[in-house]
Amino acid sequence: MEPLIKMNQVSKYFGDFQALNKIDLDVNPKEKIVICGPSGSGKSTLIRCLNRLEEHEEGTITIDGIELTDDVKNLEKIRAEVGIVFQHFNLFPHLTILENLTLAPIWVRKTKKKDAVDLAFHYLKRVQIAEQAHKYPGQLSGGQKQRVAIARSLCMKPKILLFDEPTSALDPEMVKEVLDVMVQLANEGMTMLCVTHEMGFAKKVADRVIFMDEGKIIEENTPDEFFGNPQHQRTKLFLAQILH
C-alpha cells in the first residue's frame, strides 16, 4: 500500500534554530498517529509543514503522490485534501457557524450553495451542534468552537486531518466533548495526525505514538509498547512528568 504522506529527510530552520532535524516519516491511509514531546520539540512544526503553513528547507514531503513545492496550484490542491484543526480554533468571527462551514466547499470545491449547506448540517449534526448554525463563533463556548472547527475541516472531505494541540486551549470540562468527536472520527477510518498530550486518547485510538525532542523523532512505537515499555531515557523522563 502506497503511503499517504511521505517525509524524507525533512529539515526546517527558524533562523539559527533547527526546528526539524532530518525527519523520516511515512503515514499509511487510515493510520492514526499521535505525536507528543516537550514544548519546542518541533511537533507542531512537523504537522504544519504537511500543508505548508511552514516551509521545509531540506528533504521532500509527498502528500497523496504530489510533492509539496512552491507551485501554488499544487499547494492549493494539497491544502484542499489536508484539513487542520488549530489549538485556537481560528474560526472566522465575522461569519456565522454555517458560513464558516460552507465557505471552503463553495469557493474551493465549487459546490452549489444548497449542497454545501446540506453538507454543513450533516457534519454539524455529527458534532452535535446543528442548533447553533446561525450563531456567530463569539457566542459559543471553547468546546463548541473546537467542534465547529472540526466540522469545518470535515466539510472539505479531507483525506488527512491534522490536529495541532486541539484541546490545549480548552477549559478542562470541555476537553471530553472534543475528544469524543475525535475518537468517533478515528473509528470511522480517518487518517489522523494529532499533536496532543491527551495520553488516554493516544492509548485508545493511536496506531503509532511518536515522541519528539529537539527536532528529531526519538521513539516511535505502538501505544502499548510506548507507554508500557519506553526505550529511551528521554521518553521515560517525559512520560514520568506528564503521567504524574
Added chain:
Amino acid sequence: MNTKIRWIRKNLFKGYFNTALSLSLITFFLWFFYNFFNWLVIDSVLLGDADTCRQASGACLAFIVDKTRFIFFGFYPESETWRPITAIVIFFIIVFYSRLKTRWNRRLLFNWMYCGLVIWLLMRGGYFGLVKVETNNWGGLPLTLMLATVGMIFSYPIGILLAMGRQSKLPLIKYLCIIYIEMIRGVPLISLLFMSSVMMPLFLPEGFSPDKIMRAQGAIIMFISAYMAEVVRGGLQAIPKGQYEAADAMGLTYWQKMKLIILPQALKIVIPPTVNTAIGMFKDTSLVIIIALFDLMYTTKASMQDSNWLGFSVEAYLFVALIYFIFCNLISRMGRLFEKEFGA
C-alpha cells in the same frame, strides 16, 4: 432632582478652589454667550447694505444673505443655479440611500455610477437644451463635494491595493508600493497640486490636456491613497495570524482569502481612522485654491474682497466654518453609523 443637586455640589462646588473655578467659568460663559447672542441676533443687520451694517454694532447678516449664492456656487451662471442645487440634492439622496449595509450590492454601485453621470451632465450641460457650463466656472460647494467624494471613492480601493501590495511576498510589488506610499507621504498636498497643474501639461502631448479639475482630482486621489494605504495596513496587521493560516489551510487562493476573510475584518477595525482620513481630505480640498480652482473657501474669500462689502470677514469666516462643520459632522456621524452597522 435631589440627586442632581448632589451631583452639582459634589462636582462643581467641592472646596473653595473648585467653587471659585466653577463660578468664574460660569461667569465667563454667560458673558461670552450674552455678547455673542447680542452680536449675532439683537444688534445684527439682516436686511440692508454695507452702510447700514457699518452703523450697527452687530453682525452683518445682510452680507451673507447677499453673498450666499456666490459662496455656494461661485461663478456658475446665476440663471442656471437650479442645476447645482439639483445636483447636490441628487448627491444627498444617493448618500442617504447608501447608509444601510443591507443595500450594499452591485445594483447600488450602478446607481452611484448613474447618479454620477446625471450630476456630470447636469453640471456640464450642452445637452438636452441645457446651456454648456465649462468646468472653469464650476465652484463653491459642488466643487468641494465632488473633489472630496470622488477622491474618497477612488482612493479607498487604491489604498487597499497599496496596503496589500506592501505586505506582498513579491519584492518588486512590495517595494514599488513602499516607495509610492513613502514618497507621497513625504511631500505636501500643495506640491502635488502644483505639479498636477503646472508640470503635468509639459509632459503631455500638445492639445491633450485634461481640464484643471480633473488634474486636481487626480492629485488628491494620489495623495489620499497613500494615507488610506497606511490606515488599511493597520487593519491588516491587527488580524491574528491564525485567520490567515485558517484561510490558507482551506486551499483558498490569495484573492479569495483577502476578499472573504481578511478584508471584511480589517476594514471594519479601521472605520474610525478611515473616517478621520475622509474628514481630513474634505478639509484639504480647500488647498485647490492655490491652483485657482474656486472651491468653497475661495468663493468665501472672494466675497470678502467685493469692494461693496469690505470689512465683513468675520461673518464670512464664521459662515464658511459653519458649512465645513456641518459636512465634517455628517461624515463623522456616517462613520459612527457604519461602526454600528458592522458591529465594530
